[in-house]
Every structure is written in structure tokens, then in C-alpha cells.
Amino acid sequence: MTPVLAIARRELRGYFVTPVAYVFMVIFLVLAGLLTFYTGDFYDRGLADLQPFFDMHPWLYLVLVPAVTMSTWAEERASGTLELLFSLPVTISQAVLGKFLAAWGFIGICLALTFPIWITVNYLGDPDNGVVLAGYVGSWLMAGAFIAIGTCMSTSTRSQIIAFILTAAVCFLLLLVGQPQVLDFFQDAVPPKLIGAMGQLSITRHANAIARGVLDLRDLVYFFATIVAWLAASVVMLDLKRTR
Amino acid sequence: MIETDRLTRCYGPLTAVDALSLRAEPGQVLGLLGPNGAGKSTAMRMIAGFLTPTSGTAWVCGHDVRKEPLAAKRALGYLPEGAPSYGEMTIREFLVFMVRVRGLERDVAFRRFDEVVMRLELDEVLDQTIGTLSKGLRRRVGLAQAILHDPPVLMLDEPTDGLDPNQKHSVRMLIDAMARERTILISTHLLEEVHALCNRVAIIANGRLLADATPAELEARSRYHGAVSFSAPGSGVSREMLARIPNVSMVEVDPLDGRVTVFPRAGQPILDDVQALLRTQNLEVSEIQLERGRLDEVFRQITTQRGGQA
Numbered sequence: 001m002t003p004v005l006a007i008a009r010r011e012l013r014g015y016f017v018t019p020v021a022y023v024f025m026v027i028f029l030v031l032a033g034l035l036t037f038y039t040g041d042f043y044d045r046g047l048a049d050l051q052p053f054f055d056m057h058p059w060l061y062l063v064l065v066p067a068v069t070m071s072t073w074a075e076e077r078a079s080g081t082l083e084l085l086f087s088l089p090v091t092i093s094q095a096v097l098g099k100f101l102a103a104w105g106f107i108g109i110c111l112a113l114t115f116p117i118w119i120t121v122n123y124l125g126d127p128d129n130g131v132v133l134a135g136y137v138g139s140w141l142m143a144g145a146f147i148a149i150g151t152c153m154s155t156s157t158r159s160q161i162i163a164f165i166l167t168a169a170v171c172f173l174l175l176l177v178g179q180p181q182v183l184d185f186f187q188d189a190v191p192p193k194l195i196g197a198m199g200q201l202s203i204t205r206h207a208n209a210i211a212r213g214v215l216d217l218r219d220l221v222y223f224f225a226t227i228v229a230w231l232a233a234s235v236v237m238l239d240l241k242r243t244r
Numbered sequence: 245m246i247e248t249d250r251l252t253r254c255y256g257p258l259t260a261v262d263a264l265s266l267r268a269e270p271g272q273v274l275g276l277l278g279p280n281g282a283g284k285s286t287a288m289r290m291i292a293g294f295l296t297p298t299s300g301t302a303w304v305c306g307h308d309v310r311k312e313p314l315a316a317k318r319a320l321g322y323l324p325e326g327a328p329s330y331g332e333m334t335i336r337e338f339l340v341f342m343v344r345v346r347g348l349e350r351d352v353a354f355r356r357f358d359e360v361v362m363r364l365e366l367d368e369v370l371d372q373t374i375g376t377l378s379k380g381l382r383r384r385v386g387l388a389q390a391i392l393h394d395p396p397v398l399m400l401d402e403p404t405d406g407l408d409p410n411q412k413h414s415v416r417m418l419i420d421a422m423a424r425e426r427t428i429l430i431s432t433h434l435l436e437e438v439h440a441l442c443n444r445v446a447i448i449a450n451g452r453l454l455a456d457a458t459p460a461e462l463e464a465r466s467r468y469h470g471a472v473s474f475s476a477p478g479s480g481v482s483r484e485m486l487a488r489i490p491n492v493s494m495v496e497v498d499p500l501d502g503r504v505t506v507f508p509r510a511g512q513p514i515l516d517d518v519q520a521l522l523r524t525q526n527l528e529v530s531e532i533q534l535e536r537g538r539l540d541e542v543f544r545q546i547t548t549q550r551g552g553q554a
Binding site: 002005013014017018079080082083086087088089090243 | 255298313317326328345346
């Protein structure tokens, strides 16, 4: 087994050793359901699709992903096991990737467990299941971007709480920057091209496309690029901490 | 083999390890001896690849830790200070994880797993969660992890720290048994450990190498080396007569228990002369001892005087 898989497996198992993972899952599922039905006007829209469900995902991830990622590196540093891990024949990239995959897999499991809502919409109407699947894939990719950000923040500190707050703050900023109100606010001060770029940087815009079930190549590239960039930053961060 | 070449590590203005050059060959147990904060752990962390040296480098089995870190790490078994491990895992899960990360072949892995579990007597506690274990057991788990892949080089940071005398003894037996064909570097601040384990000692203080010698050579630097001490209760031993023996430089009497210590002039044997004198004077001597030298005294002398100048 490659070191990446060994690390990913250990981490994923680690989530389920404590009740925290189960508590987290329950909260995720309850919130996903509640937000969809109450805030998302699931019934009143009269449409057989899952757009209200996926619309809520960025906000769900904003709170829940930092809770998953905060411990990944911060705890390793605080408990001294980082020294053990880095004395093994494993590159920093492999370790970062392994831990990322574990967290991503965990969110994937949570996402898969929302299947009753998919059954519901199929029972009530006749949705385009291709669009629903695209929505799930897109949502999972978005979660990956959040996790990569969380990973990077977790490498920068030994305190899990600081890692949580930093992650939530950065993710919130990335969500906020694409909101029409924010873009309008900058309208007069910033050239239109830059406004466009700001919009493109935002998770919101790409998430909206995903919620509609449109898997545009540009959105895929955006999320993959975000994941790679933040993971690369994590590797650099961990390497820097070895020299300081 | 472990070799370091002017290995240096700075934390801001503080130099934790200062141009440390060491070499340990297979079959050697090299003890890094120094007061707390001398830079022992920092040096080991650099050799293990956890910290990047500020300058200089180290080789493990000929692999430069900066240029070929993975090859160096494969050849190394390392017990970090305090034996950190994943508290939420059982010993079995932890060791299996180590096997997987190190990518051991399946049949080799089974054999090594069984051997390590037997050597460290972990079979009865294999399914206990590491977080619930005693300090001694946790140390044994750390050692198990370090020797799991049968590495040619072992580096143990304070392997017996915090263990009770029985556990210390069994860990030392283990290290001793592994020492024959391996290179072992241990750090310690316990002088008894040096006697029990090491065939070479490197004394460091303030990050600098102050002495690199065998324990016997270090003992020979002690003013007690070759001194003769005895207890002669109930008889007034004449200090003057002892001092008149040709090669004797000084005579001391312990004010508490009356034990007499006779110091030789540098390198001169005096035991026979002292014994002859005691016989001719018909003095009752309950116990007579030829001192090998006192490591603690040498250690103090080296680390305080020269370290103080630095």
C-alpha cells in the first residue's frame, strides 16, 4: 500500500473512532434537510429538482468543513506526532494528500447519506437525475476546495480553534466576494475588469452553476485549481516550519 | 552508520546546535550526553529529517538527509523524545499503520510484527488503546515502532526516561541485544545509562561537542581515576604516612563516614603501595577499592567549565 493510502486510511478511521464523526454527520444531515425544506422553499417552488438543497451547501460547508479540518495538522503538531510522521519515509506532499483524501472521503460519505432527499424528489416528481448527479459531484468538489483551505489553515497553527476560525473566515470571504451586494459596493472604485475577476474568484458564482446541475469545465477547473493551490500552500507551510 | 558534518541549527538568535560533527559506526552505541537543553534532541531531529539544518548536514547509511531524505529515513528507526504516538489507536492498529506507511512486503511485515511484539512483550496489550497505556508501555510501543522495519541505524531520544528500574533494565537489554550489527545513537542525561549501554560518549553542552571518547577514557580524566579508597573504622589512619608514599599526591578523609581516599600522581599506580603500608601498620581495613574514575565529576567539569566559557 502506498504511504498516501495508508495515511488516508488511518485518518478516515480516526474520524470514526470518536463519537465526534457521528455527531457531525447527524448535524450535517439534519441541517441539510432543514435548510432545504424551510429556507429553500423545496415544496413551494413546485419543481422536481434539488436546487434548493444544493443552494445551501456552501453555507453548510462554511461551518462544518472547518470543524473537520481543524485537527488535521494542528493536533499532529500539538501532540508531537508530527515528528514521528516526518521521520517516516513519506514526503510532505504525500502526507498532505493522504490527510486531504481522508477528509474529502468523510465529506463524501456525509453527502452520500443525504440520499433520502433524492428518493423524496423522485417520489414526488420526475427530476432529471443526470442534473442531480452533476449537483452532487459539484458539491463534493466544492467541499474539496473548502477542505484544502482548512488543511492549509491547520498547518499554520497548533491550536485547533484558531484553525477553525481562520478557515471559516477565509471561506466566508471567498463566498462573500461574489455576492452582488459586495460587487456593487466596489463598482465605482474598481475597474469593471477587476470586478469581473473578483466575481470569478468567488466560490459563490461557481457554486450557483453547480446547484443548477451544470458542470461547466470552467467551474471544474476552478475547484481543482483551488484544491491544488491550497494543498501546495500547505506543503510549503509545513516545509517552512521545519526550517524555522 | 551515522555521520554529521558541522550540523548547525539556529532558532532566531539562539544557536541550539553549533557545528556538531559526529560519526558512529555499526556495532557502536554512541551516547549523546548533555545537560537539559544542550541540543541533543535538536540534533536528533535534524538527523531524523524532522528539522532542516541551518547549515551542515548528516548522513544515515551514506544517504544525505537533505538530498535523499526518503532513503535516509528508510534506513533509520527513530524514537522521538517522549515517544509520541496516536492516542486513539490500539497498539495493533498503530503498528499495522507503521507497516503500511513503510511499505513492508506482506510476509516480511508479518514476521517483523510478530518478532517486535514478542521482543517488547506487547502480546497481551495489543488491543488496548494507546491513550490509556502507562508511560512505560507507551515507551515500549515507541520502541516497537522504531525497530519494526529492522533498520540498520537506530536513534533513540531518551529511551529510558520516566521508566521504573525494571523497565529501564529491559529496555537496556533490548538495546544491548540489537547493538551488535547496528549503529545506535541514544541521547540521555543519565550517567548510569552511559555505563550500562554506550561504548562511546559524545558530551555536548550549548550545542557544542565538548568530548568524544569511550566511557573508560572519560573516567580516566577524573581526578578519582586510579585513586584508592578504604574504610578503616576504629583505627586512626595516619594521613601523613599515606601522603609520604612516593606517588601519592593527596589524601582526603570523608568527614561523615571517615572513608579515606588516596589520590595518585597522574597515571601512577598506588594500590600496591597503599596495601603494603596498611599491612605493615597492621591496620584493620573493612573494604578497599580502586576507583575507576567518576563520570559525574568529569561530566560536570566538562559541561560547566568549558560550556561556561562558550
